[in-house]
Amino acid sequence: MATIGDVAREAGVSRSTVSSVLTGRKFVTPETRARIEAAIAKLDYSVNTGARALATSRTMTFGVVVRFHEAEFSPALATYLVAFSDAARERGYAVMLLTESDGAEAVRRAIAGRQVDGLILLNVLDGDPRLEPISRSGFPAVLVGNPEDPRGIDAVDLDFTAAATMLVDHLVDAGHRDAMFVQWPEELYASGSTYATRFEREALRRAAERGLRLAPVPVPVGPEQVRATLRAALQDPALPKTLLIHNDAAVAMLPFVLGDLGLEVPGDLSVVSLHSAELARLYVLSYTAVESDPTAVAETAVEVLCRRIETPQAPARRRLLMPRLDRKSSVDPNE
Amino acid sequence: MATIGDVAREAGVSRSTVSSVLTGRKFVTPETRARIEAAIAKLDYSVNTGARALATSRTMTFGVVVRFHEAEFSPALATYLVAFSDAARERGYAVMLLTESDGAEAVRRAIAGRQVDGLILLNVLDGDPRLEPISRSGFPAVLVGNPEDPRGIDAVDLDFTAAATMLVDHLVDAGHRDAMFVQWPEELYASGSTYATRFEREALRRAAERGLRLAPVPVPVGPEQVRATLRAALQDPALPKTLLIHNDAAVAMLPFVLGDLGLEVPGDLSVVSLHSAELARLYVLSYTAVESDPTAVAETAVEVLCRRIETPQAPARRRLLMPRLDRKSSVDPNE
DNA sequence: CTGAAAGCGCTTACAG
DNA sequence: CTGAAAGCGCTTACAG
Numbered sequence: 001m002a003t004i005g006d007v008a009r010e011a012g013v014s015r016s017t018v019s020s021v022l023t024g025r026k027f028v029t030p031e032t033r034a035r036i037e038a039a040i041a042k043l044d045y046s047v048n049t050g051a052r053a054l055a056t057s058r059t060m061t062f063g064v065v066v067r068f069h070e071a072e073f074s075p076a077l078a079t080y081l082v083a084f085s086d087a088a089r090e091r092g093y094a095v096m097l098l099t100e101s102d103g104a105e106a107v108r109r110a111i112a113g114r115q116v117d118g119l120i121l122l123n124v125l126d127g128d129p130r131l132e133p134i135s136r137s138g139f140p141a142v143l144v145g146n147p148e149d150p151r152g153i154d155a156v157d158l159d160f161t162a163a164a165t166m167l168v169d170h171l172v173d174a175g176h177r178d179a180m181f182v183q184w185p186e187e188l189y190a191s192g193s194t195y196a197t198r199f200e201r202e203a204l205r206r207a208a209e210r211g212l213r214l215a216p217v218p219v220p221v222g223p224e225q226v227r228a229t230l231r232a233a234l235q236d237p238a239l240p241k242t243l244l245i246h247n248d249a250a251v252a253m254l255p256f257v258l259g260d261l262g263l264e265v266p267g268d269l270s271v272v273s274l275h276s277a278e279l280a281r282l283y284v285l286s287y288t289a290v291e292s293d294p295t296a297v298a299e300t301a302v303e304v305l306c307r308r309i310e311t312p313q314a315p316a317r318r319r320l321l322m323p324r325l326d327r328k329s330s331v332d333p334n335e
Numbered sequence: 336m337a338t339i340g341d342v343a344r345e346a347g348v349s350r351s352t353v354s355s356v357l358t359g360r361k362f363v364t365p366e367t368r369a370r371i372e373a374a375i376a377k378l379d380y381s382v383n384t385g386a387r388a389l390a391t392s393r394t395m396t397f398g399v400v401v402r403f404h405e406a407e408f409s410p411a412l413a414t415y416l417v418a419f420s421d422a423a424r425e426r427g428y429a430v431m432l433l434t435e436s437d438g439a440e441a442v443r444r445a446i447a448g449r450q451v452d453g454l455i456l457l458n459v460l461d462g463d464p465r466l467e468p469i470s471r472s473g474f475p476a477v478l479v480g481n482p483e484d485p486r487g488i489d490a491v492d493l494d495f496t497a498a499a500t501m502l503v504d505h506l507v508d509a510g511h512r513d514a515m516f517v518q519w520p521e522e523l524y525a526s527g528s529t530y531a532t533r534f535e536r537e538a539l540r541r542a543a544e545r546g547l548r549l550a551p552v553p554v555p556v557g558p559e560q561v562r563a564t565l566r567a568a569l570q571d572p573a574l575p576k577t578l579l580i581h582n583d584a585a586v587a588m589l590p591f592v593l594g595d596l597g598l599e600v601p602g603d604l605s606v607v608s609l610h611s612a613e614l615a616r617l618y619v620l621s622y623t624a625v626e627s628d629p630t631a632v633a634e635t636a637v638e639v640l641c642r643r644i645e646t647p648q649a650p651a652r653r654r655l656l657m658p659r660l661d662r663k664s665s666v667d668p669n670e
Numbered sequence: 671c672t673g674a675a676a677g678c679g680c681t682t683a684c685a686g
Numbered sequence: 687c688t689g690a691a692a693g694c695g696c697t698t699a700c701a702g
Contacts, residue, residue, distance in 0.1 A: 066417065095431065097430045099417050255591050
């Protein structure tokens with residue numbers, strides 16, 4: 001493989017001059033620049049990113065720290081990963097995957113090994129142990145999630161509070177006074193999942209404010225359980241026939257259960273939901289919904305992280321992306 | 336951040352001696368080793384991976400080249416990515432995500448920038464343009480997929496030919512003589528998808544050999560289309576009520592359609608399928624099936640890639656993982 | 671505008 | 687068994 005020295009020799013200039021055209025940080029006369037570019041093309045030269053990283057102490061790489069929770073349901077994860085990689089490349093950064101099951105350890109090693117210039121933490125929890133090594137070191141990072149205490153770290157997320165308001169209002173405005181609140185497994189709330197908790201809190205608050213009675217129905221993990229729980233709930237005469245859903249697994253399974261029971265939306269049932277756009281892409285989900293938007297989240301997070309790297313002392317910010325309500329006439333007017 | 340020099344000074348030895356205990360490639364007396372380890376702990380030192388990479392010309396990083404095809408359906412992609420990252424870390428390698436839409440260009444840049452020691456190509460096609468820059472440069476790589484001509488590159492995949500044999504045999508052994516062959520969209524075969532093509536070819540061959548008539552039903556992309564196509568096919572009296580399915584989107588949608596039509600498996604319909612284990616994890620899929628196994632594929636691919644890096648001159652191999660038939664009594668005996 | 675020199679943080683023959 | 691020196695391929699003040 002050609003090095004910068006080979007290019008310099010071929011072009012008859014010094015290595016520093018080649019470096020100047022490579023980085024573009026110095027003016028070089030058009031003639032010498034042309035000679036150098038010709039040499040680069042001839043030798044098929046390309047800069048050794050590792051050597052450049054050592055010299056500049058910038059790796060031009062982000063680490064994406066993936067965390068799993070068994071109670072979750074994430075056909076959308078791949079979409080997020082690709083969205084982050086694309087958004088990063090757009091700004092000249094590569095993306096390294098950090099999947100260690102001990103997330104705090106992964107963070108510590110990534111920082112210590114200086115393999116990345118910044119970290120993107122997916123799926124951040126309240127009290128997430130991954131925050132500690134970051135806030136202690138002041139290492140550039142962005143949280144995807146919205147913890148109560150972000151420990152001085154920038155955070156980006158869909159605004160799940162606003163999403164809850166929108167969906168509750170949508171039901172109330174259509175005249176509904178009672179709804180089943182189909183929720184994530186209880187473990188997910190207990191684990192500190194910020195999207196679960198934020199949505200729940202506001203849904204309950206807003207429902208109380210607007211006079212909507214909410215009957216919570218937590219749905220346990222696993223396809224069989226989801227199906228059984230939904231079926232039982234829909235057959236329970238004590239439960240309302242209006243559904244506010246925040247559980248991707250339940251939304252995905254709902255049509256199966258409706259089929260089992262011979263029920264139709266919006267005829268027999270009114271449904272609103274908050275789920276990932278990926279779900280809607282894969283299944284026929286014709287429910288009025290707020291969809292999460294991986295591309296927007298990824299682009300914003302990468303933008304925030306880049307800014308953080310440029311101006312490390314700037315105060316930490318929380319950026320919540322306003323969700324969009326996608327109306328699909330799955331809600332019957334109810335007077 | 337502490338450097339190897341700081342550690343050497345703290346321990347009162349030379350940098351080379353510190354390096355010796357870091358790499359473990361030389362014997363160091365227990366006493367000095369202990370002093371050095373104490374210094375490392377005290378300074379919270381950790382080796383700069385980039386500098387090491389420059390000195391050793393080994394980055395200890397693999398690039399995973401992701402390719403998308405609109406006709407595909409991949410809730411399993413994230414599972415694959417995590418499986419690769421885990422398998423790589425097991426052997427001391429990190430994983431970089433390469434998602435550029437121009438895959439050949441991504442490969443070329445990864446090789447030229449020496450950011451990775453090896454490449455893992457996901458979802459390889461017959462005539463895949465990403466193979467060219469690899470076979471030209473002889474860069475270490477492993478294909479996940481099974482192209483007709485792997486261009487001298489190692490390849491790892493589930494044995495889709497064996498999977499087809501198993502499923503056809505399973506139907507024939509149960510006495511079936513006619514089956515609907517629910518397939519991927521035609522574009523996927525046209526694009527050169529090796530898993531689609533390999534399965535199709537063997538299914539047709541084996542079916543002919545064993546006297547099973549196969550009625551091909553290609554299913555187009557998109558949830559609405561999948562549902563409509565399946566519904567039409569299941570209502571068509573000319574088509575058999577036995578299904579051999581190779582299309583994850585169709586398998587996932589099948590229960591919806593059965594609900595629509597009030598059909599039951601195995602009562603009204605016999606079903607066998609080849610789909611990703613991820614699908615079965617998310618949905619109630621109680622069909623006799625061959626499931627793909629991301630963990631096994633990832634571990635084998637990483638193993639093959641490591642071996643390739645160690646012995647570059649070894650002849651290229653093709654490793655096909657034997658699938659496992661998971662019997663679920665979705666097939667009625669048919670005498 | 672261009673070049674010689676030092677340095678980024680490691681590893682690895684090579685002496686001792 | 688340990689250390690001094692050179693080198694990996696870049697960039698960046700600093701002279702000229």
